Amino acid sequence: MTKRVVTALxxxxxxxxxxxxxxxxxxxxxxxxxxxxxxxxxxxxxSKMSVILEVEDDHKxxxxxxxxxxQVDVLFVTEVTDxxxxxxxxxLMKKFLV
Amino acid sequence: MAAKEPMVTVETEExxxxxxxxxxxxxxxxxxxxxxxxxxxxxxxxxxALHRSPINHVLARxxxxxxxxxxxxxxxxxxxxxxxxTSGPGATNVVTGIADAMMDSLPLVIFTGQVASQVIGTDAxxxxxxxxxxxxxxKQNYQVRRVEDLPRIVKEAFHLATTGRPGPVLVDIPKDxxxxxxxFLPEAEVKLPGYRPTVNPDPLQVDSLLDALQHSQxxxxxxxxxxxxxxASDELVAFAEQYQLPVVHxxxxxxxxxxxxxxxxxxxxMHGCYTANMALYESDxxxxxxxxxxxxxxxxxxxxxxxxxxxxxxxxPAEIGKNVETHFPIVGxxxxxxxxxxxxxxxxxxxxxxxxxxxxxxxENPYWFTDTGELPSPQHLIELVHKHTNGEAIxxxxxxxxxxxxxxxYSFSQPNTWVTSGGLGTMGFxxxxxxxxxxxxxxxxxxxxxxxxxxxxTLQELILLKEWSLPxxxxxxxxxxxxxxxxWQETFYEKRFSHxxxxxxxxxxxxxxxxxxxxxxxxxxDEAEKVFSEVLTDREPVLIDCRVNPEEKVxxxxxxxxxxxxMIGVKP
Numbered sequence: 288m289t290k291r292v293v294t295a296l297x298x299x300x301x302x303x304x305x306x307x308x309x310x311x312x313x314x315x316x317x318x319x320x321x322x323x324x325x326x327x328x329x330x331x332x333x334s335k336m337s338v339i340l341e342v343e344d345d346h347k348x349x350x351x352x353x354x355x356x357x358q359v360d361v362l363f364v365t366e367v368t369d370x371x372x373x374x375x376x377x378x379l380m381k382k383f384l385v
Numbered sequence: 386m387a388a389k390e391p392m393v394t395v396e397t398e399e400x401x402x403x404x405x406x407x408x409x410x411x412x413x414x415x416x417x418x419x420x421x422x423x424x425x426x427x428x429x430x431x432x433x434a435l436h437r438s439p440i441n442h443v444l445a446r447x448x449x450x451x452x453x454x455x456x457x458x459x460x461x462x463x464x465x466x467x468x469x470x471t472s473g474p475g476a477t478n479v480v481t482g483i484a485d486a487m488m489d490s491l492p493l494v495i496f497t498g499q500v501a502s503q504v505i506g507t508d509a510x511x512x513x514x515x516x517x518x519x520x521x522x523x524k525q526n527y528q529v530r531r532v533e534d535l536p537r538i539v540k541e542a543f544h545l546a547t548t549g550r551p552g553p554v555l556v557d558i559p560k561d562x563x564x565x566x567x568x569f570l571p572e573a574e575v576k577l578p579g580y581r582p583t584v585n586p587d588p589l590q591v592d593s594l595l596d597a598l599q600h601s602q603x604x605x606x607x608x609x610x611x612x613x614x615x616x617a618s619d620e621l622v623a624f625a626e627q628y629q630l631p632v633v634h635x636x637x638x639x640x641x642x643x644x645x646x647x648x649x650x651x652x653x654x655m656h657g658c659y660t661a662n663m664a665l666y667e668s669d670x671x672x673x674x675x676x677x678x679x680x681x682x683x684x685x686x687x688x689x690x691x692x693x694x695x696x697x698x699x700x701x702p703a704e705i706g707k708n709v710e711t712h713f714p715i716v717g718x719x720x721x722x723x724x725x726x727x728x729x730x731x732x733x734x735x736x737x738x739x740x741x742x743x744x745x746x747x748x749e750n751p752y753w754f755t756d757t758g759e760l761p762s763p764q765h766l767i768e769l770v771h772k773h774t775n776g777e778a779i780x781x782x783x784x785x786x787x788x789x790x791x792x793x794x795y796s797f798s799q800p801n802t803w804v805t806s807g808g809l810g811t812m813g814f815x816x817x818x819x820x821x822x823x824x825x826x827x828x829x830x831x832x833x834x835x836x837x838x839x840x841x842x843t844l845q846e847l848i849l850l851k852e853w854s855l856p857x858x859x860x861x862x863x864x865x866x867x868x869x870x871x872x873w874q875e876t877f878y879e880k881r882f883s884h885x886x887x888x889x890x891x892x893x894x895x896x897x898x899x900x901x902x903x904x905x906x907x908x909x910x911d912e913a914e915k916v917f918s919e920v921l922t923d924r925e926p927v928l929i930d931c932r933v934n935p936e937e938k939v940x941x942x943x944x945x946x947x948x949x950x951x952m953i954g955v956k957p
Contacts, residue, residue: 298579301527306520313521346706353703359525359545362579 290319291342292372295355296326296363299334303360307336310358314351316340333362404532405434405563407570408496411539412440414572417467419443419458419824421451425471426511427498430563432469443824443849448475450817450846452482456491457781457821460804463616465492465546466821472498472560473511477518481811483553484522488808489637490614492551494542499528501561516557524552532565536573544575549582550701551614582700586717586725594672594696594713595729598628601670601694603739606630607653610637610807611675611699611719618642618800620723621674628733631743633661635676636792637807644776644796650743654682655943656789659750662949664743665690670734673697675719678708679808688948698722752793752941753957758934761910763787763862766931767794769910770832770860773917778830779804779822783815783839786868789939791834813842816859820846823855830858830922837863837890847900850926858921859928861893864935872938877945886935897928904928 297303304323311318319339326335342348356364402410408431412420420442424432435442445451448470455466466486470479476497486493500509516528525545527538535558542554598604612621618641625632625648632642633653642649651658653665662684665671671693676682678697683689686708696713697705705714715722754764767790770778780795781804782788788805797803804822806814819833840861850857864871870885897904903925907913913931920927940954 301525302516302520305517309521350703350707357701357703359577359580 288341288343289368291340291348291366291368292337292374293340293352293355293364293366294335294337295361295365297334297336297358298332298360298362299325300332301360303358304336306358306360307355310351310354311338311340314347314354316342316351401566401568403430403434403563404535404565404567405430406437407532407535407567408539408558408563409434409438409440411536411573412467413438414536415539415543420467420469421445421455421458421821422469423448423451423471423475425475425498427472427500427560428469428475428558428563430560431496431498431558434563443820443853445817446845446848447843448478449481449813450820450843452479452493452495453485453811453814453817453843454821454824454846455493456482456486456489456814457804457818458825459486459491459493459821460818461779461801461822462825463614463801464825465494465543468493468495470495470497471511472500472515473513475511476513476515476557480519480522481809483519483555485806485809485811485814486553487522487524489806490551490610491553492546493553494546495553495555497555497557499557499559502530502559503561505559515555519555522553523555524550526555526557528557529559529562532562532567533570535562536570537576540573541575541577544577545580549580583702583716584700584718584721586698586715586722588725590713590715591722591725592729594715595726595731597670597694597696597713598672598734599731601734602736603668604628604630604670604672604734604736605650605664605668606632607635607665607671607673607676608632608638608641609635609674609676610641612638612641613800615675615700615719615721616800617720617723620720620727622646624723624726627727629736629740630672631664631740633657633664635679635682635807636805638676639792639803640797640800643798645798650747652792653949654679655684656793656939656941657682658752658793659941659952659955660743660746662943662952663746665693666948666950668693671695673699674722675699677704680708683708683949684943684951685946685948688950750955754937755957756910758936760908760932760934761913762937763864763931763933764790764794764937765910766860766862766913766933767791767834769913769917770834770921771795773921774830774832778802778832778921779826780832780834781805781815781819781822783835784810784812784869785836785839786864786872786937786939787834787836787862790862812836812839814839816840817843817846819857819859820849820853820855823857824853831856832921833857833859835859835861836868837861837865837887837893838867841891844896847897847902847928851901855926856924857926859926861928861930862933863890863893863930864933864937865890866935868935868937869939871935875938893928893930902926902928904930906930906932908932
């Protein structure tokens with residue numbers, strides 16, 4: 288099992304995220320982390336999606352990436368695991384003062 | 386759903402129309418002449434506009450019949466099949482056909498009505514989230530949110546359905562939009578930045594394939610339905626002849642290469658012929674053009690083409706390398722690929738020994754059947770159908786034994802004459818598909834080969850033969866059972882025939898009679914000869930209930946989990 292990070296630039300319309308989530312499900316992937324946001328303030332229709340998955344079989348995973356890329360509303364998809372990327376985590380903590 | 390923008394009613398100019406008229410206008414702009422559909426509450430506005438338009442509409446008796454007819458029409462004509470259904474149950478009834486078209490890459494555009502925008506998401510009467518439901522089985526789908534988007538979306542839907550790898554596109558239209566007054570809008574532009582199918586192949590990949598071809602000793606072409614979609618049959622024949630390459634077809638590819646051609650080996654796969662399967666197994670260079678290495682074709686992947694270097698030409702890059710490791714990936718339209726292969730003049734392979742070996746296999750291992758039972762064997766009847774239609778008919782089938790026998794024994798020599806449900810394997814497909822095929826080719830002889838099981842799934846469309854004067858010939862290969870299920874139960878489940886044998890059947894002759902259609906029953910090869918010679922090519926619809934030997938099985942066969950070289954039932 289290796290961790291893979293995929294990012295996709297999509298046109299946020301026609302239920303593209305339903306399609307993509309359905310596709311991950313169809314290929315039996317469990318999503319570990321998912322983030323979606325408007326990619327550029329001046330292009331409200333374009334969103335960037337980042338997904339982290341646990342991957343067993345690299346061949347099957349590459350097939351999934353190709354299937355994602357095939358979607359009409361997907362502009363661009365990259366597997367960034369082996370590239371330089373920024374990973375951020377947010378932790379919320381509650382402190383009890385006694 | 387979040388608060389909606391208020392619906393804009395565009396200022397009514399002197400010359401105005403409503404959303405439904407705009408929709409019909411958009412269909413006309415796409416050259417649509419024929420629709421298959423069924424009206425209902427959410428599409429009343431569209432049907433009202435249709436009433437004012439010259440577009441023909443075939444009123445099926447069930448939405449599933451409408452969509453399979455549209456598939457038959459698309460398969461034979463190469464034009465998109467267009468379907469209209471209402472919201473809720475109308476929309477869910479076309480789901481099987483959409484999945485079928487997705488698997489077999491048929492260009493369909495499906496329009497569904499939706500409840501009014503204001504009540505979407507409230508579980509309103511006849512509401513179903515058809516866009517959500519069909520996301521995994523459509524190439525793309527839309528819900529129209531603003532009436533002014535309609536022309537663009539319709540244009541995009543047709544563009545997507547018919548270009549690249551064809552497939553079904555669904556457009557969901559809320560009822561209120563069809564009633565909105567709108568002024569005439571200028572012609573729409575397709576705006577699809579994420580959609581750029583690669584048509585022309587990379588010359589470097591084609592060159593490396595040609596280079597490998599020169600050095601191969603056992604080359605074989607595997608040709609799929611991609612050849613038919615690309616209208617590339619002539620190029621395929623020319624390429625095979627130029628380098629003397631034997632050709633194997635997939636189930637859906639049949640007709641792309643003429644069956645009578647000396648280089649044709651037959652269909653490969655689970656019920657393909659020995660020669661074709663062994664050619665794939667023994668080959669050292671496998672050239673796949675427009676086939677997707679389906680599991681029913683490859684058998685066990687571990688022993689598929691173990692000695693071959695594999696070239697795979699496909700318009701869909703996601704198919705390449707999916708199931709079979711590929712050494713020469715070529716993304717492109719089959720016609721463009723074959724033209725490029727033809728233009729590169731290299732020395733052909735020295736494959737004389739290989740061709741002789743294959744010819745020997747062909748002579749020694751033809752398809753076979755015995756004719757010993759009281760009732761005629763179905764294979765014999767299909768040979769008779771071939772004889773009495775000169776092998777020139779359009780043949781549509783359902784799914785199961787009769788489908789495999791048709792693929793084996795009706796030798797197809799022309800493209801687009803074979804209409805069958807391959808990927809999804811949809812029973813009930815064959816008969817409505819024949820209706821669509823006949824509407825696409827009014828002068829052709831259309832034979833609908835169906836089983837007694839599948840026919841009973843969509844036989845309500847019989848009335849259309851009468852209504853539209855369609856001379857479809859319905860041949861029920863009647864073994865009183867779900868033959869393929871029965872065969873597997875016999876072979877792999879120790880003859881426990883669990884719910885595969887019908888204890889009661891309708892009288893198909895009386896049924897046909899009640900629809901005003903001539904009908905015959907044949908119970909012997911002689912009777913079949915007589916009836917087929919009289920009615921198969923005349924211009925009347927007819928139903929023939931062909932009683933066949935229920936014990937008959939489809940052979941040869943690659944058992945599940947086995948490789949193509951491990952066929953059983955190759956010889957009697």
